[in-house]
Amino acid sequence: MRIGVLAKAAGVSVPTIRYYESIGLLSAPARQGGQRVYASEDVKALSLIRHCRDLGFSLDEISDILASVQRRSPCSDTKSFAEQHLRSIRRKIAELRSLEATVAALVSGCETTCCGSAAPDCVILQPSQACCR
The missing domain is CATH 1.10.1660.10 (Multidrug-efflux Transporter Regulator; Chain: A; Domain 2)
Structure with a gap:
């Protein structure tokens, strides 16, 4: 074909x-x-x-x-590939959950502290914030 x-x-x-x-x-x-x-x-x-x-x-x-x-390797080889991939997925999920918590804290901080400030003063853009470390 x-x-x-x-x-x-x-x-x-x-x-x-x-x-x-x-x-x-x-x-x-x-x-x-x-x-x-x-x-x-x-x-x-x-x-x-x-x-x-x-x-x-x-x-x-x-x-x-x-x-x-x-x-024509045994199925256990394929299972090993899948297990390794699953571990990688779980690590990525954990990293994303941590990132989600960080960004949520920044959004919350912005809502309580910025209240219309100029963008450069926004808590989200301040790398020294405790939640970002």
Whole structure:
């Protein structure tokens, strides 16, 4: 199949396919008459890449996952990738919760102390505030 058909079948754009090929995430296809010719395995690979992207895996992590699939590694390897990714997600959530508390405190401080002051005097813009450290 040609690249446009592959893109439609996998739900990605043609430039995305070319990008994945350029970074080695997707193998370069055979060529026929100067045009790329793809197989059904390429649809499967792209679908897996898209699924992993939807789950928030980085391209490097997806590369490791694809290599694991190609080696026919045990499911426990995939589980390890997912556990590692889950830890990363949980760290990000904790960081975002901390950031949320900081910004909420700044907004509250602004409401109680600024009351129409000039923007440069706003508590939100003061890096020395205790809640920002």
